[in-house]
Amino acid sequence: MTPPNRTHAANRGSAWPLLVLVVLVLLLAGYGAVRWRDTLPVRSILVTGTRIVDPHEVITLSGVRGGDRLYAVNLGEVKRRVALHPFFDEVIVRRQIPGTLTIDVVERRPCALISAGELYAVDRSGVLLPLRNNEAVRASGTPHATPMEFFDLPVLSGIRVSQPIEFGRKVGDPNLGDLLKIVELLQAENQPLFHRISELSIAPEGGIVLFTADESVPIRLGRGGIPRKVVELEAFWEKVVAREGLWNLEYIDLQYEDQVVVKAVANGTASRDSINAPGA
Secondary structure (H helix, E strand, C coil), X not given: CCCCCHHHHHHHHHHHHHHHHHHHHHHHHHHHHHHXXXXXXXXXXXXXXXXXXXXXXXXXXXXXXXXCEHHHCCHHHHHHHHHCXXXXXXXXXXEECCCEEEEEEEECCEEEXXXXXXXXXXXXXXXXXXXXXXXXXXXXXXXXXXXXXXXXXXXXXXXXXXXXXXXXXXXXXXXHHHHHHHHHHHHXXXXXXXXXXXXXXXXXXXXXXXXXXXXXXXXXXXXXXXXXXXXXXHHHHHHHHHHHCCCCEEEEECCCCCEEEEEEEXXXXXXXXXXXXXXX
């Protein structure tokens, strides 16, 4: 019989104290790292993604101050506070060692103004956004954006906005969605024409009417077939308006299939002409 290997047994026995020591060192190092981490102060707050809203406004909303303990900051609560700003569609809050709190925001982009007693901004999904000079903003202290961003936006009229005003919520009038689709279509297909339209309106009878920036000539679209009517308007603008201007037009009517009807004012009297649409 082979005698037991006492050397191997002794080696195994002597390894246990070393293993325990390593574990203790690791535990102490981890505890020390956690204690060190928990004492880290907030040295800076970094705000990313803002173009309209002032980053200092975001920092104020966060409620976090320099010197606060970085890992004592409740990220969920900071996100909730910042997300109250009506211009923010998404908010992400992160910690960055050794001392930075990062707040990433995605802003809602205004695409039009709504005329409802006074002017408000609205994004492409119909969310109501505040302007600096809104009475509701002045009364409540609601965060706002600079009006410089909105000078070139078309005005939407004939839209019902529920009272009291609630910024950051969608406007309930379904007509708004119809007007926003036209805004999006014009922006995507013909930027020059888009900038020549100052107002989109819901007429009393329910039809859609555009108004030109120059001369404020009404363009009657009615309802239905909007993409086709926009193409006809583009062709009419290029062939007629670009050459003759708008000064002698009382209105442009696109409600008739395959033709553009115009009412022209000549020598103080009105005349009505029908112009075949392209491809008619």
